[in-house]
Amino acid sequence: MLRRTASALAVLALAGTAAGCARSGPDPATADHSRGPITVWLSNNAQEAQWGHQMVADWNKLHPDQHVRAQNIPAGKTSEEAISASIIAGTSACLVFNTSPAAVPQFQKQAGLVPLDDFPDGASYIEARSGGLAAQYRSEDGKYYQLPWKSNPVMILYNKKLFKKAGLDPEHPRLATYSEFLDTSRKLVRSGAADAAIWPAPSNEFFQSWFDFYPAFAAESGGTPLIKDGKPQFDSPAGRKVADFWRTFYQEKLAPQEAYPGDALADGKAAMATVGPWAIAAYKDKIDWGVAPVPTSDGRPASQVHTFSDQKSIGMFSACKNRATAWDVMKFATSQQQDGAFLTATGQMPVREHLAQQFAGWFAKNPAYRPFADQAEREVEVPNVAGSIDIWQAFRDAWTRSVVFGRQSPASALHDAAAKTSKILGEY
Amino acid sequence: MTLTRTLPQAPAARVPAPARRRRRSGIGALFVTPYMLYTLAVFAIPLGYTLWISFHRFYFTAPGAHAPSPWVGLSNYRDVLTDPVVGKSFLNIAIFLVINVPLTVGLSLVLATALNAKLPFRSFFRAAFYLPYITASVALVAVWQFLFGSDGLVNHALGGLAPDPSWLVNTHLAMPSIALFVTWKQLGFFVMLYLGALQNVGNDLYEAASVDGAGAVRKFWSITVPGVRPATTLVAVYAIVTGANLFSEPYLLTGGGGPDNSSTSPVLLMYQKGIEQGHPDFAAALGVVLIVLVLAVTLITRKLTERGD
Numbered sequence: 075m076l077r078r079t080a081s082a083l084a085v086l087a088l089a090g091t092a093a094g095c096a097r098s099g100p101d102p103a104t105a106d107h108s109r110g111p112i113t114v115w116l117s118n119n120a121q122e123a124q125w126g127h128q129m130v131a132d133w134n135k136l137h138p139d140q141h142v143r144a145q146n147i148p149a150g151k152t153s154e155e156a157i158s159a160s161i162i163a164g165t166s167a168c169l170v171f172n173t174s175p176a177a178v179p180q181f182q183k184q185a186g187l188v189p190l191d192d193f194p195d196g197a198s199y200i201e202a203r204s205g206g207l208a209a210q211y212r213s214e215d216g217k218y219y220q221l222p223w224k225s226n227p228v229m230i231l232y233n234k235k236l237f238k239k240a241g242l243d244p245e246h247p248r249l250a251t252y253s254e255f256l257d258t259s260r261k262l263v264r265s266g267a268a269d270a271a272i273w274p275a276p277s278n279e280f281f282q283s284w285f286d287f288y289p290a291f292a293a294e295s296g297g298t299p300l301i302k303d304g305k306p307q308f309d310s311p312a313g314r315k316v317a318d319f320w321r322t323f324y325q326e327k328l329a330p331q332e333a334y335p336g337d338a339l340a341d342g343k344a345a346m347a348t349v350g351p352w353a354i355a356a357y358k359d360k361i362d363w364g365v366a367p368v369p370t371s372d373g374r375p376a377s378q379v380h381t382f383s384d385q386k387s388i389g390m391f392s393a394c395k396n397r398a399t400a401w402d403v404m405k406f407a408t409s410q411q412q413d414g415a416f417l418t419a420t421g422q423m424p425v426r427e428h429l430a431q432q433f434a435g436w437f438a439k440n441p442a443y444r445p446f447a448d449q450a451e452r453e454v455e456v457p458n459v460a461g462s463i464d465i466w467q468a469f470r471d472a473w474t475r476s477v478v479f480g481r482q483s484p485a486s487a488l489h490d491a492a493a494k495t496s497k498i499l500g501e502y
Numbered sequence: 503m504t505l506t507r508t509l510p511q512a513p514a515a516r517v518p519a520p521a522r523r524r525r526r527s528g529i530g531a532l533f534v535t536p537y538m539l540y541t542l543a544v545f546a547i548p549l550g551y552t553l554w555i556s557f558h559r560f561y562f563t564a565p566g567a568h569a570p571s572p573w574v575g576l577s578n579y580r581d582v583l584t585d586p587v588v589g590k591s592f593l594n595i596a597i598f599l600v601i602n603v604p605l606t607v608g609l610s611l612v613l614a615t616a617l618n619a620k621l622p623f624r625s626f627f628r629a630a631f632y633l634p635y636i637t638a639s640v641a642l643v644a645v646w647q648f649l650f651g652s653d654g655l656v657n658h659a660l661g662g663l664a665p666d667p668s669w670l671v672n673t674h675l676a677m678p679s680i681a682l683f684v685t686w687k688q689l690g691f692f693v694m695l696y697l698g699a700l701q702n703v704g705n706d707l708y709e710a711a712s713v714d715g716a717g718a719v720r721k722f723w724s725i726t727v728p729g730v731r732p733a734t735t736l737v738a739v740y741a742i743v744t745g746a747n748l749f750s751e752p753y754l755l756t757g758g759g760g761p762d763n764s765s766t767s768p769v770l771l772m773y774q775k776g777i778e779q780g781h782p783d784f785a786a787a788l789g790v791v792l793i794v795l796v797l798a799v800t801l802i803t804r805k806l807t808e809r810g811d
Contacts, residue, residue, distance in 0.1 A: 098565055098566040099564055099565045099566035099567070100566075154778075155777055155778070158562075158777070158780075161562075161563075161564050162562040162563070162564065163565075164564060164565035164566075180779075180780045183561065183563075183780065184561065184562060184563045184564055184567070184780070185563050185564045185566075185567030185569070186563075186564045269653075275757070276671070276757070277756075277757025277758050278757055278758040278759045278760070278763075279757070279758045280774075280778065330652060331652075331667050331668075331671045331761075332651055332652050332667075332668060332670065332671050333757050335644060335647050335648075335651075392564045392566075392567075393564065393565075461779075463778055463779045463780070464779045464781075467774065467778070467779065471587075471762075471763065474761055474762065475761070475762045478761065479667065479671070479673070479761040479762060481673070481761070481762055
């Protein structure tokens with residue numbers, strides 16, 4: 075009997091394994107032309123979700139035969155983790171309206187994304203909407219696996235009240251050059267106006283460099299991405315200047331080495347933060363704020379300063395059976411009308427060329443957003459290369475070791491990180 | 503006269519002994535089947551799959567995608583064993599275990615002995631020690647950050663003696679801080695295990711020792727400690743296994759591995775490599791190495807704690 079039970083269990087196990095292995099996705103040739111109901115995932119940001127549900131309702135009214143269902147991205151430590159798990163399980167939504175460009179190479183490697191060039195007007199639509207900005211979102215094989223959707227160009231938001239308390243002019247803050255920025259920071263901290271001049275997360279997560287190093291590097295280098303032509307760019311005079319600049323903050327205790335368990339700017343603990351336009355709605359009732367471009371060593375004018383885009387794309391996932399509908403929904407959701415509605419609801423910037431001119435009326439009514447719209451013309455994206463997250467993690471390890479904790483000189487840490495990056499790039 | 507003879511009747515359908523044994527074992531097998539299936543599904547098959555992945559170049563793909571998974575022999579193990587961060591993570595875990603396991607065993611036994619005695623508010627104390635164990639790590643981490651942060655209560659109390667950088671961002675103090683946190687958090691569970699074991703230590707032994715003039719310390723060393731030795735093995739093994747699988751605390755308390763990977767654990771690294779960076783083959787090999795090491799340490803611990811039985 076026991077032998078029989080054991081045999082039965084073995085058969086069950088084998089059957090289960092076989093069933094698990096015998097997985098198949100939709101046939102692309104059929105799915106690309108197929109129409110019908112689809113599901114889309116939205117970010118859990120309240121304003122984005124509100125816009126997303128309204129957009130879906132508008133679509134459903136016009137296309138009752140191709141019903142769209144909107145849901146929040148399933149919970150996970152990060153959205154990318156939840157999306158990756160859904161790719162493997164074959165349960166991802168047709169469209170995800172919060173796909174991080176840094177994760178695209180990995181999703182692509184997992185065969186989780188549909189190349190949008192498969193649609194006759196795929197590439198032309200993306201390029202017509204985003205103009206020159208679109209080029210950064212092409213993958214290494216020359217295809218678009220993402221539709222660049224919206225960005226949050228990072229700038230320096232500051233608390234006017236704390237500037238005043240420190241005896242600084244809040245209407246004309248001296249934040250353009252590195253020396254001005256550091257002098258202002260010293261006054262803010264040493265006067266006791268704020269615990270920290272600025273408080274970026276000093277922790278080790280791979281994405282944290284997007285909010286300290288990368289905006290400053292984009293500005294200092296005149297818009298150079300982390301990787302260009304298959305080579306790391308940060309072991310350079312611009313990279314070293316940025317690392318030394320940030321090292322001074324930690325060395326002089328103008329920025330703490332510990333993460334703040336909350337929102338340091340909103341709580342009045344930090345006088346400045348590197349944020350995108352989403353912050354305007356978030357801080358409007360909390361602080362009296364002003365905005366300045368990311369500093370450069372020589373104090374370049376705002377019109378020449380580049381920054382990190384903090385962009386999110388729309389991805390179409392390979393589990394989608396009705397891809398023709400999904401592509402139409404993508405275009406509908408990024409039409410001039412829906413982009414206008416999105417801008418109004420969230421304050422985030424649709425990735426459109428000459429955004430400020432296209433929505434001139436809206437920016438005239440909402441002048442607080444205008445600097446961000448201007449900045450959106452000069453954005454740098456994370457590199458669209460295989461091994462992107464490995465590279466960011468290697469960089470972050472070097473950054474925290476040297477710049478934050480001073481256990482190695484920033485120059486030698488950047489050099490080591492560049493060597494490691496080249497090795498990672500060579501392995502893919 | 504009719505003579506009626508009443509013969510003893512044989513049982514109507516008496517099952518022969520071997521058949522009875524077979525039926526009984528059949529029922530037994532039925533009872534164990536759900537657990538066996540569960541073990542197969544969530545442990546044995548994934549473990550076998552992990553082992554298989556660790557010998558192949560592998561990444562997870564969408565259904566229907568045909569990604570080659572070539573056999574790479576020990577290549578993933580070579581990558582694991584030559585990665586300096588992996589070495590650091592095992593060193594971190596060694597530091598953690600050296601602090602955590604003796605503290606857990608010692609403190610939980612002493613506390614259990616105290617809570618086993620007739621104390622006022624005994625139930626309250628028992629519940630108080632158990633409370634951190636059943637509270638979510640995320641909530642407790644916030645409290646510890648408040649206590650041990652640069653501007654926290656502990657540093658205020660220490661004044662000029664406070665470490666710089668502070669506890670959780672100090673390369674030398676991050677891992678010991680985590681070890682203390684985990685010891686405190688899990689103490690209640692181990693106290694419960696010891697309290698259960700103490701119920702089996704006869705009172706007559708303590709009475710006889712008292713008659714012989716033994717004091718409290720003597721009785722503790724000569725009666726309590728040997729009396730709960732099987733529980734000590736269990737506590738030590740359990741503390742080692744859970745300690746070696748440390749993830750939430752370094753992830754939450756020290757921001758993803760602490761300064762210069764000073765609190766990175768092997769499981770945190772497995773998460774970073776396998777899930778975040780998409781290298782399940784490397785993560786699988788690291789997992790197998792971790793299993794082997796934990797097994798070895800556990801066996802040594804058993805030998806040491808059961809010595810003299």
